[in-house]
Amino acid sequence: MAETDVNEILRTRIIDVDESKWKPSDKIPLINKEIEQAKAEMKTFLQNSDFDIETMLHEGKELIIESKTLILEMERCKNQIEEETLKEILDSMENHDIIGKELKSVNFCLNILNDVLQIGNFIKAFDVGTEFQSYLKAVEAVFDLLRYIEKPAEGVQDLHLFDSTKVTAQLTYKNLIFDMCKEWDRMVACTSDHGPESTVIKMNLTLDKTTSTLDVLKALDKCGTLVDKIALFAHFILRELILPIIRNDCTVFAETSELMTVTIVYRDNYKPPYDEVITNLRLLFHYLSDRLNISFTNLNTPIITMIGRLVCEEFRDVLVNDCLLDTIPNNIVQLRKYDKVTRVVEDFQNFLHAAKFFHDENFTILNYLQNIDELFAAKASQHFLVSARSLMFNDLSESILIGVENIPEDPKDDEKCDDEMIEQGLEVFHQTIPRSLFFFPRCMISRAAQELLDLVYVGMEQASQCSYIVSKKLYYTARLIFELYDAVVPYHHENFLQTIPQYAALFHNNCMFLAHHMLTFGDRWHSLMQGRDLDYAVGFVDLVPKLRELGCRHLAAHMQQQRKQILDNIRTSDLNCIVVKDVLGDNAEAAVRQCLRQLQLLKNVWIGVLPRNVFIRLMATLINMFIDELIHRVCTVEDISMEMATQLNEMYSLVVQKVPQLFPDGTDVNTYVKSWIKLQELVFVLGGSLRDIDVHWDDGSGPLAKHFTTDELRSLIKALFQNTQIRANLLSKIK
Template sequence: MASFVAEVLSSAGQMEREEINEKLSMLGRRMEELKMEIHSATSGASATFTTFEPSFDVTTTLADKVKAISEEMQELSEKIDTDIKGQLNISTGEFQSLSRQLEQVTMVMSVLDKLSKAQQLMENIATATSNGKYSEASSSLLMLMEAFKKPTCERQEEVKILVAVRIQTEVLKQKLIQDLSDTWKETVSWTCLDAPSVRSEKRDPTAPEEEAKQWELKLPKSDSSSEQQALKEMVTALEALGQLDGRIQTLGRQLVQNVFSLALRWPKVAVKETPLSQGKKVLIKAESERKQPNCVDVFSIIGNILDLLNDSLLHVEVEWRGGGEGHTERVPLMSLLGDQIAEKVLDGVVKECLSHSIPSTNKELESFHEVVAVTQKFQDKLVSLGFVSNSSRTLLDYVQNVNVLFANKKCQDILERARSLMTTDIHDTVQISSDASPGELPPLDKSGNPSKEKQRKIDAASDPLLSNATFRMPTCRISVCVQELLDLAYLTLNEASTSSPQCAVQMFYAVRNIFELFCSVFPTYHSHSLANFPQLTALHHNNCMYLAHHLLTLGHQFKHSLPADVSSTFVDLIPGVRGLGTSSFLDQMNTQKGILEQYLQGADGFTAVDEEANYASAERSLKQSLHQLTHLQKVWQDVLPSSVYRKAIGSLFNSLITQVMDSITSLEDISSEAARKLFMLLKLVDKKGAVLFLTDKDDSESKSASSKAKVDLHRHVPKYAKFTEIQMVLNGSLQEIADRWAEGMGPLAAEFPPNELKQLIRALFQNTDRRAGVLAKMK
């Protein structure tokens, strides 16, 4: 009985398998027929994707057939799952074969189903694009791209039709982007009406490029519903395809370069709107001559342009992915434009407009509230348009910080003025008189009366216990620019004494910066003049001494009018300023000494001057040296303080006679004729020495003037006494020399060491017993 039941079941399973095999065979044949029909339907004379062209009616029928076969396959699959799997132990091999056939048929069906949907989406894209429904076209394109994002089957890159569909999808995407780009250009377009290429063909190619001043902007009509609808379609499609951000960036760049730059650099910019059959055009033209515009005009022009753009284009809202991943919100295009260029526009307004409106005087500061009000109104307008967010404080923070800005601008103007004075010529001079009152400084108010601090200094200077020279600058000449520089410092400190504490502090340090800047800029800018022109070196020396003279008391004069926390002193700057003038003048002195030494090289050590040629060379060298000293007398005597001049010319003359004496005392043999000639040369130098200390007002024939010059000569030329003694030795006898030696107690012994005098005597006199006796007394 059991064997009979097993046989019956086996027969039933065999019949079911045969029935399933028959149905699978039938489905396979129908699949092949369906593939042929799809091939026929998608092929034609001109291929849409590579070699295939779809037909809507045929594909609809094919889709129905695909659906019917899919349902039959589903039923067959369920039957296999319910009826056949129970017999796996009996027929595992046949079941695996049936499963593989089912997978293959399912894969083919999946490909056919995807191709059917792709054909329908492509038809939708073409229809929507032709009707101007770009948002629908972009939606269908995204669905088509999503459908082919995941692989449909194994080795799908070998399936030609799938490769062709992907290529056609990319072609459709690029074509849609190009259509949207063309539509955008027709909707928003820029035209330069005075481009350099058309303004003048004769323009010098080496000249700088002129800025375009006329632009024409085409926009859609704001009151046309059809154009507004088309605009929304275009913007939605651009955003969906990721192209909107690039268009907004381009629009923003053109606005900044073509429109806002004109508003920030030209005082008057006209904006004229003209309606067209399709859209409207806006003419933007810079008028009048270029100069700094005021804030009201700039804000008005920028606001008008943004209003026009907002009414025609930028009011359109789009879904924008802004918050986090997957988060979207509807924002107007104006906000997107603001994200791109708002920071640049606001920075331009601050640098090109508001910075020039910052007051530079206390009177202008009082009326600055008008600028603050206009800026607040402009800020509110930008926020209402959505160009900037409520949290944007760039403009308001700038104008509301006016006290700091005022101080900064004031200090900047002061330093710019100071630098300008430092880089002007220093040849223009003015005389500083020692007769001026010690407290006489540049007037600090309209009345010109000295302050209480100054009056105190005047009274102190009149105290009989103090010298009359107290707080006095010796008579000399200084550069006009330096006097103006010091006036600037006084006026700045006077204004600081009436300003707010914060401003006063900044202005005080601006004055300190003036003198620090002087130490850096002045010697660097005038380095060539200071090194090559002795007169300018002397002026620079006086300039530094003059500034240092005032720095001694400058801070104390304003001590009680400046904030208490300010250490109002400039004394620490004095060593640097003085050292600047001193080092420059000492360098010039060394240069002049080198020139004198170079001239004396032509004398060839004063050897053999008894020969006419050698004497002429020695005389020429001395005359050149004396001429150089005379030149210095002319350029220095009227410039330097008298005491400084006498010390300087005395040092140079001392250097000259020292070199001459060293050359003579080193000679080993001096004939009587050579001694006579040397005496004549020294007399020439001696005669010129006293003249160097005479002033222009002195009469050279006057005995008192000559006596005073002789006194200055002995005081400021340390070697002059020795110079007179060597003249006596050259022109005197052995007895006269012995008498002036006076057993080491005479004037000759005070100037000459024994060995040096012995050497000179041996060179001048022959070796006799008398000479030996004189030399023996010199110990």
């Protein structure tokens, strides 16, 4: 039968494509017709088919009936099984529960008995160890017992045996540890006798490789106590023996193979030399290696090595920092011989490896030599700074004479310069720059200043022979020395600089002397470093003004004190109250003489110390101030009696007589003291007549007119002379 396509039948047989309007009622007959036709075709198809449909339907019904019969039979079998076997199953389960409970009870008892038996075995093992005097076996038995009873079987904890056994085991374990620690303290016995001046340490090590010693060591190791004991002993060796040997005066003496005595003597500001330190350390480590070279574990690690692991790094650091760094020389000559120290230290290092104190073959004490240049630079710098500071503390009054009195003439060259341009350049150079720039004037400086300069020159020469790192460090050290001079000397000698004129003068000269040499320091440094590429600017010129200002400032401060003393002498005498007195007291002349004595003392102290031109200018400044004060006292008075005028004339004449003697050359007073002629004219006025004054006035062209203002001269005439016609005539001329 062919497959029927309903949509195709409707489109071709029932509904006309060209028909636009149709009704369903019109199409129903057509549809019924098609249905009947389809039924007929189906019937024909079934009749012609090879299968017997009716027979198949009959067989299916019979199978349904047979299946229902089997289901009923299975239900009867199920009910029968449930009725007959369920009771037997319940009985079996009840018997199983009873048997399980009995088995659990048996296992519970068996576990308890097993734990009790095991505890008994541990106790028996402990008794055996005690009987044979073996700490190791006893410790292992108790240790295993304590570990075993940490997790007992169920029910064991409820036994009275458990609590008593646990407490007994713990007490026994502690007693064993205590006894073994006593044995350790007996084998490693150290005593210290401390005193105010010295300490005596005795160390008696009876450790050996006998069975009893190894038994104690292994037992302590089993308990975990040996590591702590060795750590304590290691730190005792480090703190009480090694560090004092490095830092103090010590004597190490092995009295016997088991007994060693270390005597530590306390001395202020003392550091033992490196070779003495290494000798004492060799004796100590030789003794320790001989007594502690004992291995008690499978790792074959001796006690001396265990101690070394704990303290070797700190030991190395202290040895290097507190001893070996001190061996670094501070000059290039000793640095070239430093390989002697290196060999000694390297030999000592090999000895420590052989003694098994150093556990690592690569462990070394000589690491500090990797930075030998930096260490040498730091040591040399420190040496120069300490030496410079020490020189700065020296007495300034210990002086020496330096400089030139007169600038020498240029030596005449016998041979002319071949290069005409060079000859012309040198001629211009000599004409432009004064030759005095290259010479220091004759004066006195402190010996310490010269020694300080020599010290800097030594550092400069040493820098020229060293590596780049050292030379750069020494350059900055040289600058730092001059900066240190500014900070140290004025502070340390402050009291002397303020009170003693010689100190002030010498300090001024020292500053000028150092500044003078610093002008050429940079060029000298470059010349010594010829051939090297310097990546830093070399120069000292920037320090010159600072150092010069330092010397001038302290000398000026001392000048202010001298000025104040002179003014105080005058202002505390009758010269300060001429207005209210007719006659001056004796203190007026005494004050003037005191000022002259003060100036004479300054001359005696300063002449020959300061350069001649500086001395003259300083004396001229003080004298000019002194004379100005004397003139001011007279010129500001409205009335002076004849007796007072006579006194003033005598006192001021004394000043005129004494002042030229304060200079190396008496004529210097006319050149450098501005008020000198004015004082002489004042003395003339005080002792002269009106006619003499008129002659010296000379209608405004005489010496009085040059040195006195008209107001000063008129006031002075009014104060000295009575109001007469002659005075009036003279005053009328002075306008």
